[in-house]
Amino acid sequence: MVRKTLFCIIALMLMFGASFTVAQDSELSLRALAERDNFYVGAAVYTTHLNDPIHVETLAREFNMLTPEQQAKHCELEARQGQFDFRGFDRLVAFAEEHNMAIHGHALVWHSCTPQWVENGDYTRDEAIGLLRDSIMTIVGRYKGRIPIWDVVNEGITDSGAALRDTPWRRLIGDDYIELAFQFAHEADPDALLFYNDYGTEGINPKSDAVYELVSDFVARGIPIHGVGLQSHFTIGGFDANQIARNVERLGELGLQVQFTEVDIRHSGEATDNILQRQAGDYYRLMDVCLANDACTAFITWGVTDKYTWLRGANLGFYNNPSVQPLLFDDNYQPKPAYFAALDSLARKVGETPVLSDDELTAMIGGTAQTVEIPPQIGRAH
Numbered sequence: 081m082v083r084k085t086l087f088c089i090i091a092l093m094l095m096f097g098a099s100f101t102v103a104q105d106s107e108l109s110l111r112a113l114a115e116r117d118n119f120y121v122g123a124a125v126y127t128t129h130l131n132d133p134i135h136v137e138t139l140a141r142e143f144n145m146l147t148p149e150q151q152a153k154h155c156e157l158e159a160r161q162g163q164f165d166f167r168g169f170d171r172l173v174a175f176a177e178e179h180n181m182a183i184h185g186h187a188l189v190w191h192s193c194t195p196q197w198v199e200n201g202d203y204t205r206d207e208a209i210g211l212l213r214d215s216i217m218t219i220v221g222r223y224k225g226r227i228p229i230w231d232v233v234n235e236g237i238t239d240s241g242a243a244l245r246d247t248p249w250r251r252l253i254g255d256d257y258i259e260l261a262f263q264f265a266h267e268a269d270p271d272a273l274l275f276y277n278d279y280g281t282e283g284i285n286p287k288s289d290a291v292y293e294l295v296s297d298f299v300a301r302g303i304p305i306h307g308v309g310l311q312s313h314f315t316i317g318g319f320d321a322n323q324i325a326r327n328v329e330r331l332g333e334l335g336l337q338v339q340f341t342e343v344d345i346r347h348s349g350e351a352t353d354n355i356l357q358r359q360a361g362d363y364y365r366l367m368d369v370c371l372a373n374d375a376c377t378a379f380i381t382w383g384v385t386d387k388y389t390w391l392r393g394a395n396l397g398f399y400n401n402p403s404v405q406p407l408l409f410d411d412n413y414q415p416k417p418a419y420f421a422a423l424d425s426l427a428r429k430v431g432e433t434p435v436l437s438d439d440e441l442t443a444m445i446g447g448t449a450q451t452v453e454i455p456p457q458i459g460r461a462h
């Protein structure tokens with residue numbers, strides 16, 4: 081019955097290309113299904129989104145993990161050395177706790193959000209190590225026992241995979257700034273799971289090989305690392321699910337967790353019905369890859385509603401598309417075909433009645449060959 085109703089809704093949406101109120105079965109949500117499988121479905125959130133009641137309702141109903149989209153980054157928390165402003169982050173943590181959601185902390189070290197005083201600082205290596213430790217101890221220490229996962233270093237490898245990225249902390253400290261950051265985070269909260277997070281590293285390619293080497297070396301030398309985040313900012317048709325599965329597998333074999341940390345699936349031009357269908361197929365494939373391997377513990381979308389996607393930001397140059405609809409919920413918080421695809425993948429995993437029939441699913445995921453894409457700019461466009 082539920083399945084039939086949902087199919088009718090999708091069919092109507094496709095026929096009329098319209099969004100309208102969907103009477104949703106309150107039992108059936110991404111979150112409810114995920115919780116039956118010890119799995120996390122997450123979304124990136126700004127504090128300002130919490131002022132929007134529909135956003136709050138959708139977030140709490142559908143997701144059991146929250147990533148601060150901006151408010152937990154170092155440049156936001158410590159714009160002036162030693163003067164921390166935790167107001168925004170505290171609000172997100174309080175919201176998550178009130179709604180029984182886990183927090184995925186993001187990100188302690190990221191070249192695009194390193195405070196000016198570090199960028200312009202003239203410190204010796206030892207001084208810089210002390211400053212990095214102070215910042216991480218203060219931030220991670222404040223939420224000790226309350227934030228189970230931290231992205232410790234974000235985007236530390238060049239796009240070719242040939243070297244570590246030239247970043248402010250690396251200039252001051254040297255290549256070992258990455259392992260030092262992991263050690264300090266572990267010291268601040270020994271129970272937190274510590275992740276290395278990056279983009280263009282989802283499939284098998286020179287950059288994901290470089291991540292694999294970095295984290296293998298950490299594991300071998302006992303540097304505290306527990307997981308790898310695959311950002312997953314894709315274009316429709318822009319990934320090879322089999323390759324991602326192989327990458328998840330090799331990371332899992334190291335004893336590491338994997339999370340898809342910043343999923344969105346963009347397109348150029350207007351979001352036609354055909355685009356939304358193909359996007360749904362991609363969401364299904366991606367969710368399926370994650371659910372197929374126990375090492376993959378979370379599927380996090382980079383926002384809840386298309387209305388607030390960072391991809392509509394004017395600062396993204398080539399990627400800027402004011403009409404882009406890359407997420408699971410449309411501008412009016414109505415679930416899109418992509419939502420039902422993700423829901424169906426989860427339903428099948430937990431043995432719940434599928435949301436889509438096998439025929440509908442086959443039509444949605446099609447049989448088209450996929451190609452690998454490494455987004456050349458995403459993540460460093462600002």
Ligand code: XIL
Binds near residue numbers: 234342390
């Ligand atoms: C982005 C946010 O979405 C934007 O709102 C902000 O202006 C810049 O950062 N990779 C990452 C995220 O790891 O932190 C980025 O988030 C998107 C790319």
